[in-house]
Amino acid sequence: MHYLRLSVLCALAVIMRPLDSAATPxxxxxxxxxxxxxxxxxxxxxxxxxxxxxxxxxxxxxxxxPHREHALTDAIYEVSNPKHPKYGAYLSKEQVAKLVAxxxxxxxxxxxxxxxxxxxxxxxxxxxxxxxxxxxxxxxxxxxxxxxxxxxxxxxxxxxxxxxxxxxxxxxxxxxxxxxxxxPTTYFGSPLTLRKRLRGHRGRAAAALSARDDIVTPAILRSIYNSVTYQPAATEQNMIGVAGFLGEYVGDDDLEGFMRLYRSDANDATFLVIDINDSGYDPNKPGDEANLNMQYTQGIAWPTPHVFYSIGGVPGNFPPDSFTPASNDEPYLQWLDAMMRFEDVPQTITTSYGGEEQIFPPDYAKSLCELFKQLGARGVSILFASGDEGVGDGDCKKNDGSGVVQFQPVFPATCPWVTSVGGTMEYPEVAVPLSSGGFSNVFARPVYQADAVLGFFQQLGNQYSGLYNASSRGFPDVSAQAFGFVIILNDDVEIMEGTSCSTPVVAGLISLLNDYQLSKNRPVLGFLNPWLYGIASQGFNDITSGSNPGCNTDGFSAVPGWDPVTGLGTPDFQRLLDRLPIPIPVPTN
Structure with a gap:
């Protein structure tokens, strides 16, 4: 197993221009x-x-x-709407910068x-x-x-x-x-990994585990989601990214062992490491979250090239005698700051971290969401885990001291410019109870999901009235299996659950769809949601059973059509292949 390492410090390799000195009137x-x-x-x-x-x-x-408030929004809808003449004409870093100046x-x-x-x-x-x-x-x-x-x-x-x-x-x-x-000002949280560990097993039990019917492996997922026969053909152009926070690193030996057991045709699964903000990346100290994400994106999308973003900025001991700047504990912002500066970024990125939306100051959350929008306008498909607490954890009281109970949506999954992934289990599939979903208290409902959400409300009626924002962004957008995932950690077997299991699976499948597009000289899918809620909506397996309890309620129920438990459903790769967008030819003079 080999990997390359590229160290990128936020203060290096970036040309920043000084502020103009012109006086104000x-x-x-x-x-x-x-x-x-x-x-x-x-x-x-x-x-x-x-x-x-x-x-x-x-x-x-x-x-x-920005000077032009709606310029970036208009642009991302143009390049992401398969029915628009500019579909697929993604913007460069410099073009995006001009729109947000x-x-x-x-x-x-x-x-x-x-x-x-x-x-x-x-x-x-x-x-x-x-x-x-x-x-x-x-x-x-x-x-x-x-x-x-x-x-x-x-x-x-x-x-x-x-x-x-x-x-x-x-x-x-x-x-x-x-x-x-x-x-940093009033944002007190740090990204939380959206997964749970169920139980551990010794590594030598791996072969026996693979024969059980209550666990999930890449072979099972590729069969369920109908991607077994697809062979990537554009690996020199395509790439998938995995974002890692909280000192989580990928174990090289663990990946090699996992692929040998569960994707035996993958004889050399490697990845590039990009170190952001001095993360201290160490493959000899693997983490279960990082291993889970890399092992399953590789298990689905191999041999598509992979990059792992190892992101520093974990809160830690503040030395009592230290005068060091304390700006390195904003991990999302540090990562996005670096991503904005890269000329080339992966076409698909998966992220399994988030937190209750209410811990993010609204203006701060909106600023981060705008950065995700910038990546989307450049043709990047960004996927986030929806969360693992159903409609909310604990008593779900608002953190404003009012004592009001409210369902607790998860950010960044609620950002309208990312694709949020919920969870299912079993086969035939039902919603997994932990699958977070609901409605944002910060972001308005985007136009691309207006009809789908209204269809859900017609079935919901007045249930839970007052516990959620009925005029806002609904999440998740899609879902996949999220229970009983086998991973290798320190040469042992662990069984995992959570939407950080389902997210790399969907990301791997999206990356394969991008591979197909590139092989046909078509643009990649970019910001997914206008396509997902449009011509791709019939390429998903509709999940109509299960719910996501929380906040001392039964939560929302999975129903026909979109719902805030499993979104549009789980992907069928072959059906989605048939619904891939083909850019509209532009007449030439």
């Missing part, structure tokens, strides 16, 4: 501060452990609103604000066409004044995980229409 009242976001209480199980040491610095990232006045105004607070221009840079601004090495005391904040060290109860955060921050009134969000 008037001087706003920088002391007229209005709250941008504030929690009523310290979120979740975090607890304050006091002020950071004197001299501690922080790197701030500021998301600026802020107005020059916005940059000048923000520069004046930073200058008012004595921030050196040498510490300020922009990227992504000016859409994001980075301020490096800012003393925390100065950040408090800049943002009307009170940064403190917070520790997650019962652990040694500490982060530097503020429970609230503000901006001058003049900036609210120009700035989307500032990070």
């Amino acid at each position: 008037f001087t706003p009242n920088w002391n007229d501060m209005h709250t941008k976001h504030r929690w009523n209480t310290i979120p979740g199980k975090w607890e304050s452990i006091g002020q950071p040491p004197d001299g501690t610095t922080i790197d701030l990232r500021i998301a600026l609103k 802020p107005h020059p006045y916005t940059l000048n105004l923000v520069e004046a604000w930073l200058g008012h607070h004595g921030v050196p221009t040498s510490n300020v840079s922009t990227s992504h066409g000016g859409n994001w601004l980075t301020v490096t090495g800012m003393p925390v005391s100065k950040a408090n004044g800049l943002l009307g904040a009170s940064y403190q060290l917070y520790r997650y109860a019962g652990t040694n995980e500490t982060i530097l955060r503020t429970v609230g921050y503000a901006l001058p009134a003049a900036l609210h229409v120009h700035v989307q969000t500032v990070a």
